[in-house]
Amino acid sequence: MESANSEKELYKKDNAGRGGNGKLYLVLIVAAVCFAFAAFVIAIVSLSMQTGSASPSVVNVGSAAGLTSVDYDDDKVWMIHNGHSGYNVQYISEKTGRIEGFDVDIINAVCRIANKNCKLVADIWTNCWDTVTGETARGGTGLMSGWYDACGGYRVKPERQRTFAFSDPFTVSPHQSFATLPGNPRGFDWQDITGKTIGFFDGGSGDEHCLAKSEEIVGAVLPTENIRHCTTFEECYDLLVDETIDAFFSDATYVRGRTDVDEITNRLQACPVGGSAMMTRLDSKLIDWWNPAQAKLIASKEYHEICNDVKITHGHQAGYDPEDFCIGL
Incomplete structure (x- = not known):
């Protein structure tokens, strides 16, 4: 009886060991297959990136x-x-x-x-x-x-x-200019604008900040109350006519060649560091x-x-x- 029982125990242990090893082998095989598949996918993607063209929109x-x-x-x-x-x-x-x-x-x-x-x-x-x-x-x-x-x-x-x-x-x-009515009827002196009211094109490069940099004009830094902005030449011209401003200051582009105003400065370069861009x-x-x-x-x-x-x-x-x-x- 003891001998028969011993043989049964050995048989159970032997089968248990074999079953455990089989499961381990199965896990290893599945892992190997997954690893090989991942390597295959990575290789395909890499090859595509090397040989394929860029996006058609580039x-x-x-x-x-x-x-x-x-x-x-x-x-x-x-x-x-x-x-x-x-x-x-x-x-x-x-x-x-x-x-x-x-x-x-x-x-x-x-x-x-x-x-x-x-x-x-x-x-x-x-x-x-x-x-x-x-x-x-x-x-x-x-x-x-x-x-x-x-x-x-x-x-x-x-x-x-x-x-x-x-x-x-x-x-x-560009160059900047002061402009007055033809003949400069009010005797505007562009070299000394102390106490004068000046008009500027709103958004233009020849603005009050540009004028303030001029070292050859006395009173170039204007107080706020002596600054008037206009959006068009016509607005600036009307301010000249009704004597709201003594002159207006702008790039010479806006007064060169006109007959309704006089450009009373020439080759005045106050502030731009470059031309049109x-x-x-x-x-x-x-x-x-x-x-x-x-x-x-x-x-x-x-x-x-x-x-x-x-x-x-x-x-x-x-x-x-x-x-x-x-x-x-």
Whole structure:
């Protein structure tokens, strides 16, 4: 009896051991299969990343124009703000109803060279750059909020560089002027403006902050009560006529060639550090493709043709002569 019971116990132990080992073998086999499958998936993904192409929306922008390669969405519409000051750099054409002028011709040419789809957006100046009497100048609501990708034809100024980025300028740095009624009937002395009330274009580069930097003008830092802002030339002109202001100060673009006012200063350069450029948000990628395309334009005959066209096509509008602002003329 004892011998038979011993044999049964040994049989149970032997079968138990075999069953445990079988389970262990099964677990190892399953783990090996899972590991092999995971390695296979990783290899396929890796091969796909190495040999596959990028997303179809990413293209080489510069290839068509021979420019530096920059990857962008080729279907993007670049919205560019353009004001309409009424001068030969930008104005609303009575024939076409569209904004035309030197700035527009430059923008169209650069976008064509860069093979970009650009759309001009007509809007007020202060939605790009705003100047509030007695306060620090600030970025305009439109550009800050992303209504446009850039504001075209804005002068490079230190105040603006604190908020926005700029492309390379496509004109030389502008000059500023004081303007009075023809003949300067009130005897305004631009070299000493102490106690005088001056008008400024709202949002313009020739603002009160610009004037304050002039070292050749006595009283250049005006008290708030001696500052008046106007949004158009007509508003500034009316302030001159009713003697609300003694003169207005602006880029010479806005008074050069007019007969209803006299420009009583010449070659006064108070504050801009650069000419007209594309003003963008700091996170914009527009400048990356704009600068190489613009460089190609300025180095070509087309740039000089656009400059000469200021007199030919846009000559019916007041403003600068091409030799006053075009690069290399």
